[in-house]
Amino acid sequence: MWLLFCNLLFANEPEGNDVGAAIVVEASRDIEVYVAPIEVIISTDIENIEAEIDSNTAFAYSSMYSHNAQVSTGRGSYEPIELNHDKIKVYNEDTIVYAWEDCNYKLKPLKCSIENSHYYLETTVHVDDNELIIRAMLFDQDAQVVAIGTSRNGKIIKWIKQQEIQQQQTIYSQQMNQSTQRNCGTSSCTPAQASVPNSPMSTVTTNKPKEELPLKWVIPHRLLDKNIQQAMLLMWCSTKLDLY
Numbered sequence: 001m002w003l004l005f006c007n008l009l010f011a012n013e014p015e016g017n018d019v020g021a022a023i024v025v026e027a028s029r030d031i032e033v034y035v036a037p038i039e040v041i042i043s044t045d046i047e048n049i050e051a052e053i054d055s056n057t058a059f060a061y062s063s064m065y066s067h068n069a070q071v072s073t074g075r076g077s078y079e080p081i082e083l084n085h086d087k088i089k090v091y092n093e094d095t096i097v098y099a100w101e102d103c104n105y106k107l108k109p110l111k112c113s114i115e116n117s118h119y120y121l122e123t124t125v126h127v128d129d130n131e132l133i134i135r136a137m138l139f140d141q142d143a144q145v146v147a148i149g150t151s152r153n154g155k156i157i158k159w160i161k162q163q164e165i166q167q168q169q170t171i172y173s174q175q176m177n178q179s180t181q182r183n184c185g186t187s188s189c190t191p192a193q194a195s196v197p198n199s200p201m202s203t204v205t206t207n208k209p210k211e212e213l214p215l216k217w218v219i220p221h222r223l224l225d226k227n228i229q230q231a232m233l234l235m236w237c238s239t240k241l242d243l244y
Contacts, residue, residue, distance in 0.1 A: 032118035050222035058123040059092040061232035069239035149235025156219040
C-alpha cells in the first residue's frame with residue numbers, strides 16, 4: 001500500500017528540465033455584433049407618409065450580408081472576413097441574452113456592447129416633409145464608428161400643365177366654273193357649266209391656353225423594405241475591421 005501511494009504521488013512529478021515551464025493557451029475571440037432595433041424619428045405633421053417597418057429588419061439583413069465585411073491582414077491590406085476567420089455572430093435583443101446575460105441590452109445597448117467587447121449596429125430612420133433617410137452605423141468596442149450605410153427616399157413633385165384649346169380653320173378661295181360637254185346633238189354640243197371649289201388657300205390655327213395654374217401632383221416618400229436592405233448592404237460592404 002505504501003509503495004502504491006508513493007507511485008501515485010510522484011507519477012506526475014515534472015522532470016528537472018520542465019520545472020517552471022509555462023503552458024501557452026491560445027484563446028480565440030469571436031467577432032460578435034449586436035444589432036439594435038430600428039428607430040424611426042418623424043419630424044413632420046404629414047399623415048400620408050408611410051414609415052412603418054419591422055424593427056428586426058436590420059438584424060435580418062445584417063445576418064445575410066455580414067460576410068461582405070473585410071478584416072485587416074496586419075500587412076496594410078484587407079481580406080474577406082471568412083477567409084481566415086469564423087463567421088461573424090450577429091445578435092438582436094432576443095438572442096443576445098443567450099450569449100451575454102450580464103447586461104441589459106434593451107436599456108443601454110451601446111454601453112453593454114463596449115463592456116462585452118463586441119460591435120454595435122445602430123439603424124435610424126429620419127422622416128421629414130421632403131424625404132426620409134435611413135442610416136446604419138457600426139461602432140467598434142471603443143464606441144468609434146467604423147462603417148456607415150445610407151439610403152434615401154424623397155418626395156416626388158410633378159406639375160401637369162392644363163390642357164389648352166387648339167382650333168384650326170381652313171380658308172378656301174371663290175368657286176370657279178368648269179366646262180363639261182353635255183347634250184351633244186348630230187352637229188353641235190351645248191357645254192354645261194359646273195361649279196368646282198378651288199384648293200384651300202390657307203389654314204389658320206388658333207391656340208387658346210387655359211388661364212388656370214398647372215396641376216400639382218405630389219407622390220409622398222415612404223419607407224420600403226428595400227431601403228433598409230440597401231443601407232445594410234452598403235454598410236457591410238464598406239466595413240473594414242482591424243483585429244490586430
